[in-house]
Amino acid sequence: MNHLKKLIGEKCYLSPVDTSETEKVARWSNDIEVAIRTGDISDMITYEAQRGYLENMNNNRGYAFYIIRVEDDEVIGICRLMRINFINRNAIMGMFIGERSDRNQGVGTEATKLLLDFGFNILNLKNIMIETYSFNEPAMKVCQKCGFKEIGRRRKSVIYGNNEYDEVFMDILSEEFQDSIISKVLSK
Numbered sequence: 001m002n003h004l005k006k007l008i009g010e011k012c013y014l015s016p017v018d019t020s021e022t023e024k025v026a027r028w029s030n031d032i033e034v035a036i037r038t039g040d041i042s043d044m045i046t047y048e049a050q051r052g053y054l055e056n057m058n059n060n061r062g063y064a065f066y067i068i069r070v071e072d073d074e075v076i077g078i079c080r081l082m083r084i085n086f087i088n089r090n091a092i093m094g095m096f097i098g099e100r101s102d103r104n105q106g107v108g109t110e111a112t113k114l115l116l117d118f119g120f121n122i123l124n125l126k127n128i129m130i131e132t133y134s135f136n137e138p139a140m141k142v143c144q145k146c147g148f149k150e151i152g153r154r155r156k157s158v159i160y161g162n163n164e165y166d167e168v169f170m171d172i173l174s175e176e177f178q179d180s181i182i183s184k185v186l187s188k
Contacts, residue, residue: 003068003075007114007181012107014065014079014114017057021066021075026050028077028098036160037136038096063118067097067111076102079115081128089126091119095139108142113179116146120174121182129171133158140168146179148172 003015028034029045045053057064057080064080079095093115097103119125130148132139140150148170156164 003066003073006065007118008070009110009114009181010070011105011110012067012069012076012114014111014118015068015075017054017064017066017078017080019051019054022047022051022054024075025054025078025098028096031098033100034096034098037133037139038094039133039158041160063123065115067095067107069102069107074099076107077111079111081115081119081123081125084123084125086123089124091123091125091128093119093128093130103138108138109145112142112146114181116172116177117180117182120177121180126174127171129169132168132170134166134168136168140170143170143172146172147176149176 005013006016007014026045026047029040029043029050032041035041035043061084062080062082064078066075067077067079068075076099077095077097079093081091081093084091095108095111095115097108116128119128130139130143134153149172150168150170152169154167157167158165
């Protein structure tokens with residue numbers, strides 16, 4: 001597949017989401033390891049439902065990108081800004097790496113930085129927040145590496161089996177973001 005290269009890093013690039021990868025994304029959406037971390041574990045995601053979600057991800061309240069490995073142009077995940085409020089200049093960020101073999105390789109960190117760069121330096125946002133769960137330590141580590149700070153918890157608000165977990169809220173402000181690729185392009 002020939003994907004568009006919107007933002008390019010060393011390990012990955014971001015390409016606008018379309019429906020070309022519907023089957024792959026539906027497979028990830030039904031993978032228990034992905035779905036439990038995204039909070040979609042109880043959703044019934046068919047191919048048709050997934051196609052509809054992908055069609056509607058890029059609208060006036062959100063921007064969604066495929067995360068694509070530079071070395072072979074393979075789609076390995078999705079990242080997005082959603083619930084964008086252009087008046088108050090804030091958004092919620094979501095991301096997952098669908099392919100297990102691509103996790104813990106630094107791709108999530110790079111994709112997060114690319115998405116933050118887009119949000120702060122293209123969309124002119126001031127605050128970007130994530131909502132995750134206390135058991136999702138990899139997501140929290142990636143966000144901390146990128147400059148996010150924990151701003152609160154909703155205690156014992158998620159129950160899986162006999163286990164209770166906190167929802168964790170983290171955010172980053174535009175002035176705290178340091179790794180702009182866009183600024184480097186403009187300074188050439």
